Amino acid sequence: MFDELRDLYQEVIFDHNRNPRNFRVIDPADRRMEGFNPLCGDRLTLYLKMAGDVIADASFQGSGCAISTASVSLMTEIIKGKTTQEAEDLFHKFHEMTTGKGEQASLEAVGKLAVLAGVREYPARVKCATLAWHTLDAALKNEQKPVSTE
Amino acid sequence: MLVMNKQHNTNQTSKAMASFSVEKIRADFPILAEKIRNKPLVYLDNAATCQKPQAVIDSIVQLYSHDYANVHRGVHTLSVRSTDKFEGARSKIKEFINAASEKEIIFVRGATEAVNLVAQSYGKANIKHGDEILITAMEHHSNIVPWQMLCEQTGAVLKVAPINTQGELIFSEFENLISDKTRMVSVVHMSNALGTVNPVKNIIASAHDRNIPVLLDGAQAIPHMKIDVRDLDCDFYVFSGHKLYGPSGVGVLYGKQGLLEAMPPYQGGGDMIRKVTFAETEYNTLPYKFEAGTPSIADVVGLGAAIDYLNEIGIEAIAAHEAELLTYATGQARQIKGLKIIGEAAEKGAILSFVLDKVHPHDIGTMLDNLGIAIRAGHHCAMPVMDFFKVPATARASFAMYNTKQEIDVLMEGIKSLIEVFG
Numbered sequence: 001m002f003d004e005l006r007d008l009y010q011e012v013i014f015d016h017n018r019n020p021r022n023f024r025v026i027d028p029a030d031r032r033m034e035g036f037n038p039l040c041g042d043r044l045t046l047y048l049k050m051a052g053d054v055i056a057d058a059s060f061q062g063s064g065c066a067i068s069t070a071s072v073s074l075m076t077e078i079i080k081g082k083t084t085q086e087a088e089d090l091f092h093k094f095h096e097m098t099t100g101k102g103e104q105a106s107l108e109a110v111g112k113l114a115v116l117a118g119v120r121e122y123p124a125r126v127k128c129a130t131l132a133w134h135t136l137d138a139a140l141k142n143e144q145k146p147v148s149t150e
Numbered sequence: 151m152l153v154m155n156k157q158h159n160t161n162q163t164s165k166a167m168a169s170f171s172v173e174k175i176r177a178d179f180p181i182l183a184e185k186i187r188n189k190p191l192v193y194l195d196n197a198a199t200c201q202k203p204q205a206v207i208d209s210i211v212q213l214y215s216h217d218y219a220n221v222h223r224g225v226h227t228l229s230v231r232s233t234d235k236f237e238g239a240r241s242k243i244k245e246f247i248n249a250a251s252e253k254e255i256i257f258v259r260g261a262t263e264a265v266n267l268v269a270q271s272y273g274k275a276n277i278k279h280g281d282e283i284l285i286t287a288m289e290h291h292s293n294i295v296p297w298q299m300l301c302e303q304t305g306a307v308l309k310v311a312p313i314n315t316q317g318e319l320i321f322s323e324f325e326n327l328i329s330d331k332t333r334m335v336s337v338v339h340m341s342n343a344l345g346t347v348n349p350v351k352n353i354i355a356s357a358h359d360r361n362i363p364v365l366l367d368g369a370q371a372i373p374h375m376k377i378d379v380r381d382l383d384c385d386f387y388v389f390s391g392h393k394l395y396g397p398s399g400v401g402v403l404y405g406k407q408g409l410l411e412a413m414p415p416y417q418g419g420g421d422m423i424r425k426v427t428f429a430e431t432e433y434n435t436l437p438y439k440f441e442a443g444t445p446s447i448a449d450v451v452g453l454g455a456a457i458d459y460l461n462e463i464g465i466e467a468i469a470a471h472e473a474e475l476l477t478y479a480t481g482q483a484r485q486i487k488g489l490k491i492i493g494e495a496a497e498k499g500a501i502l503s504f505v506l507d508k509v510h511p512h513d514i515g516t517m518l519d520n521l522g523i524a525i526r527a528g529h530h531c532a533m534p535v536m537d538f539f540k541v542p543a544t545a546r547a548s549f550a551m552y553n554t555k556q557e558i559d560v561l562m563e564g565i566k567s568l569i570e571v572f573g
Contacts, residue, residue: 001521001567001571002517002520002521002567002568002571004187004520005516005517005520008516009513009571014571014572017572038529039528040510040511040512040527040528040529040542040543041528041529041536041541041542041543042510042512042542043542063510063542064510064512064542065510065511065512065513066509066510066513066572067512067513069510122516124516125512125516128512
């Protein structure tokens with residue numbers, strides 16, 4: 001019935017939506033950042049534990065749609081062990097992929113995050129996928145204000 | 151005499167209902183023949199905006215093709231034709247809501263601008279530091295923010311009457327909140343997020359007992375029920391054209407003439423003046439005093455055509471059809487496990503807001519779109535309502551005169567399938 005949506009809602013996304021990874025609080029955390037999409041009410045809090053310049057642990061809390069939940073869940077997995085610079089690079093590649101600017105090259109560069117490439121066909125849903133990454137970007141830059149997609 | 155009147159009305163209603171044909175109405179709306187992702191469009195986002203009948207589209211094409219010029223100024227033929235059509239629309243609206251005079255019908259961009267006009271004109275002139283403005287907890291942002299802005303400017307205080315878990319105004323609490331400091335009561339006639347129809351006559355009576363004016367936000371109510379501003383005795387009534395099967399970009403502020411006369415202009419410019427020198431300006435009479443600049447002429451004419459169309463079908467027949475749709479949809483929705491209806495007021499218009507246990511409204515919206523079904527997913531510009539019900543957002547199906555039970559079946563099948571997919 002929803003055949004055309006298979007590119008958007010891949011099984012990996014359903015899996016992370018049902019069982020989000022790293023869905024917990026890190027206390028005390030070195031970085032704590034809130035992200036909010038006022039359009040749909042998605043709200044998440046990202047926690048980071050740093051070891052020098054390396055992200056030693058990452059977790060999140062909050063509620064959102066399947067796309068945003070899967071995106072933040074996948075993100076917390078993939079950024080663990082990465083340096084700030086590596087995580088920032090990944091953010092840019094992910095952003096290129098979801099907005100359709102990077103084409104094939106970025107698909108390979110983002111590894112398993114490629115399951116979220118389908119959002120580029122759904123402009124209304126791009127922000128759902130990128131909310132987590134904008135929140136991470138703000139956390140890494142140690143910004144004080146919560147992130148809003150609007 | 152009263153009984154005879156009632157009899158007459160009932161006869162009229164049943165006559166209109168007997169001739170109500172949803173198939174015939176659907177044929178009047180060209181967009182309903184569209185395919186969305188290769189499926190027939192099921193348009194259930196009417197609370198956001200309604201689709202337009204051919205008669206409205208044609209009226210705009212006719213104006214721009216044959217009759218268009220600026221209004222109120224030219225002596226040439228086209229200006230006269232445009233002015234006649236423009237002012238003709240004002241008369242139709244006056245009749246439609248049973249205002250006492252065309253002077254009470256002010257054209258604005260939409261309900262939002264109308265509320266802002268009242269807040270900035272009436273409000274600034276009459277509401278002072280420490281005064282209170284009373285609204286309800288189910289207001290659209292457009293009936294919250296203009297008052298908050300006024301409060302910021304004047305030092306007045308915004309009071310909010312609470313709602314219960316059914317989504318109904320708690321009237322006793324509302325009455326408790328009216329005080330000798332209250333200077334304005336501004337409430338939604340029908341909630342866009344919940345469908346609740348407020349007991350506006352009681353609200354107005356209660357406010358008028360203390361000489362407090364009442365503004366009704368009728369953006370949602372007016373396409374669904376007969377509005378008689380004199381019977382309601384409201385002081386201001388605001389609505390948008392685009393929710394009434396007319397074009398976007400035009401709305402109406404109705405105000406009692408005495409109040410409007412006493413209010414200062416909202417914006418300055420052309421058309422709202424009688425005489426201008428660099429020393430001083432004499433303002434025009436009503437309604438032009440509040441209509442600075444060239445108005446949205448074609449949209450006003452289109453709204454006039456929408457009123458003609460509505461009158462032909464009959465608002466009572468439309469209301470009866472929509473009530474049937476809502477009852478049917480509510481019954482079907484209640485049978486779906488994991489679906490919770492948000493807003494179950496006893497007095498309710500054709501809006502079905504809901505959440506699903508396992509599926510976020512945004513995902514519902516995308517999945518249903520894939521089936522050709524247009525619903526709204528989000529906070530519906532009523533974030534305080536979402537906070538009250540402790541949901542981030544809801545999915546909302548809202549019905550209009552052209553919707554059918556078959557479309558509701560398509561919606562319900564879609565919901566059941568997506569629940570399975572998300573399982």
